[in-house]
Amino acid sequence: MVKNSFIPVLSQEKKGKNPGLVEFQIFQFTNRIRRLTSHFELHPKDYSSQTGLRKILGKRQRxxxxxxxxxxxxxxxxxxxxDIRQSQIR
Known part of the structure; x- marks a missing residue:
């Protein structure tokens, strides 16, 4: 797992003040998604974590x-x- 790939965009004081911001939640989900993606490079058959990743992806998409x-x-x-892809409108 590479720590440099995570996004240090929001400053510490902004993080502490309002973790309920939509932008902050997207930031947190993006970091968790990238962490899980790097985890799957080492553990490709971890199906329970893949299920968790799909849930996180859905939450971030909403x-x-x-x-x-x-x-x-x-x-x-x-x-x-x-660096997130835009969603396709159905």
Missing amino acids: LLSYLSKKDGIQYKKLINQF
Whole structure:
């Protein structure tokens, strides 16, 4: 697991003040997703963790959808900053 691949974007004082922010939650989920992805390189048959990863991906996707409807500019900024692919509209 490589610690340098995680995103140190939000400052410590902002993290401590309001962990309920949508941006902060997306940040936390993105870090957990990247950590689990690196875990699967060593343990490809860890199916219970794969289930957890799918749940986290769904939660992050719902938060991103909410943010895109609420504030499109902040959504695009986060997508570019965290290097997340944009979701396909059905």
